[in-house]
Amino acid sequence: MKKxxxxxxxxxMEQQIGELYEQLGDLKGRLRDLLEENHRLxxxxxxxxxxxxxxxxxxxxxxxxDKPPKSFPGEGYDNLARLYEEGFHxxxxxxxxxxxxxxxxxxxxxxxKKK
Ligand SMILES: [Zn+2]
Numbered sequence: 631m632k633k634x635x636x637x638x639x640x641x642x643m644e645q646q647i648g649e650l651y652e653q654l655g656d657l658k659g660r661l662r663d664l665l666e667e668n669h670r671l672x673x674x675x676x677x678x679x680x681x682x683x684x685x686x687x688x689x690x691x692x693x694x695x696d697k698p699p700k701s702f703p704g705e706g707y708d709n710l711a712r713l714y715e716e717g718f719h720x721x722x723x724x725x726x727x728x729x730x731x732x733x734x735x736x737x738x739x740x741x742x743k744k745k
Contacts, residue, residue, distance in 0.1 A: 676722045683743075707744050714741060 710720045714737050717729050721736035729737070 672722060679722060707741075710744065711741060 714720050717731070719725055719727050719729055719734055719737055721734055721740050723736055
């Protein structure tokens with residue numbers, strides 16, 4: 631291979647690396663936006679759940695106690711409990727992500743509330 635060809639190839643690579651670097655920066659920006667949106671939605675979800683629970687509590691005090699709560703039927707609870715036992719978060723903060731063999735106080739708190 632002639633020196634000139636090698637030089638051209640290196641130049642090409644340099645350009646490609648530059649473009650990749652630009653794309654990487656772009657992706658990083660989009661990832662940051664997604665994480666921010668995710669965080670915002672998680673907070674909103676948390677607030678809405680709290681609101682829903684409050685509304686349910688108010689409704690339940692008016693109705694008889696032997697009825698199961700409207701929004702959390704037994705089957706749904708079992709599914710969540712199973713999901714947790716299989717090693718996933720079911721809390722608002724990290725719903726669906728793996729727990730890595732550690733108990734999560736938010737998940738446990740969530741389960742206790744739903745019992
Ligand atoms: Zn959790």
